[in-house]
Each structure stands twice: as structure tokens, then as C-alpha cells.
Amino acid sequence: VSTQSTGFILSVVKSDEHYRAILWAKSGLQRIYLPVSQKTRSPHSICQEFGDIDVVRAPREIKEAEIQKDLLYIEEQEGAINFKFGVLYRKKGQSTDNEILCNNDITPAFEKFLNLIGEKVALKGFNEYRGGLDVKGDTTGTHSYRTVMEGKHIMFHVANMLPFSKDNPQQVERKRHIGNDIVNIVFQEEEDE
Numbered sequence: 001v002s003t004q005s006t007g008f009i010l011s012v013v014k015s016d017e018h019y020r021a022i023l024w025a026k027s028g029l030q031r032i033y034l035p036v037s038q039k040t041r042s043p044h045s046i047c048q049e050f051g052d053i054d055v056v057r058a059p060r061e062i063k064e065a066e067i068q069k070d071l072l073y074i075e076e077q078e079g080a081i082n083f084k085f086g087v088l089y090r091k092k093g094q095s096t097d098n099e100i101l102c103n104n105d106i107t108p109a110f111e112k113f114l115n116l117i118g119e120k121v122a123l124k125g126f127n128e129y130r131g132g133l134d135v136k137g138d139t140t141g142t143h144s145y146r147t148v149m150e151g152k153h154i155m156f157h158v159a160n161m162l163p164f165s166k167d168n169p170q171q172v173e174r175k176r177h178i179g180n181d182i183v184n185i186v187f188q189e190e191e192d193e
Contacts, residue, residue: 010043012043014036015036019033020151082152089110098169100159101174102169106161121146123144139163143161
């Protein structure tokens with residue numbers, strides 16, 4: 001409860017990496033991520049991290065399961081936490097989708113870029129956000145890249161790592177993934193001059 005006698009709701013979810021806290025107040029919604037330290041953080045100390053609210057006493061925990069369920073539903077609707085980003089490799093001189101989607105090699109420069117944006121993971125048995133990739137039978141490739149940033153899971157659909165069909169110049173399987181991604185990143189390979 002603040003000194004202005006206006007109520008607020010604080011939602012806190014703890015993962016291995018951080019606390020995700022959302023503060024719903026009359027002034028609007030605020031979200032912060034705090035690193036997990038060895039000392040457990042109290043709801044009061046988390047409230048103080050928002051800075052613009054004056055907490056007189058410690059917040060009261062809502063124990064009613066139905067209200068907790070409703071708050072979780074609202075939080076999930078407030079913002080997505082899983083994303084699929086496409087990554088395309090373009091050689092110098094390539095200008096068509098078909099040329100770009102038919103690239104299969106991963107050059108040292110491209111691999112360095114991929115390692116910069118994420119970590120390489122084996123898909124078989126992968127038990128986190130998979131971004132629509134097959135984690136049982138390797139039908140969408142054996143590896144991919146992924147990252148977690150501020151609690152958001154990103155799976156990269158690297159075109160060169162998706163199944164290639166020499167009989168299909170349009171690479172429909174690759175297009176199926178890349179074409180539905182919210183973001184597409186194009187890595188432009190330049191030859192040394």
C-alpha cells in the first residue's frame with residue numbers, strides 16, 4: 001500500500017536466472033527483471049526497486065487460487081514470452097529468395113555471428129521453447145540456435161540448418177518456418193577485397 005492510499009498488485013515469478021516482477025498500479029503497468037542473488041528477495045524489497053511507489057508496509061500475499069489464476073492469465077496476455085526469429089545467410093551477389101534459401105554452408109564469419117546472437121543447441125530431446133522445430137525425430141534439422149533475454153525465449157530458425165531439398169528450388173520447408181517468423185535477420189557475407 002502506498003502513502004497515497006492507492007492500491008497496487010505486484011506479481012513476481014522467480015526463475016533460475018532472474019525475478020520477473022510486474023507492478024499493476026493506478027498509474028499503469030511496469031515490468032522489471034532482477035538478477036537472482038543468494039539472498040531471497042522479499043516482496044517489499046522488490047517493490048522498492050520500482051522507485052516511484054512509496055511502500056509503507058509489506059504487500060499482502062493473495063492466497064486465493066482463483067485470483068492467482070486470473071492474475072497469471074492477465075500477465076500471460078500482457079506480453080508474449082516466446083519468439084521465433086528467422087536467420088538467412090546471403091552470399092555476395094545473391095538477389096533472389098531461391099538463391100538465398102539454397103545456401104547450406106555455414107562460414108566461419110556466419111558461425112561467429114550465430115554464436116553472438118545465441119547458443120547452439122541439439123534439437124533432439126530439447127525441452128525448452130522449441131519454436132515449432134521437431135525435438136523428437138530431427139525432421140527440422142539436428143541443431144539450431146536459441147537465447148533467453150529478459151525472460152523472453154527466442155528460437156532462431158537458421159535457414160542453413162533447416163532441411164534442404166535438392167529437388168525443390170523454392171525450399172518450401174525452409175520458407176514455411178522463415179516466412180512465419182516475427183523477425184528475419186539477413187547475414188550478408190562479403191568477400192575479402
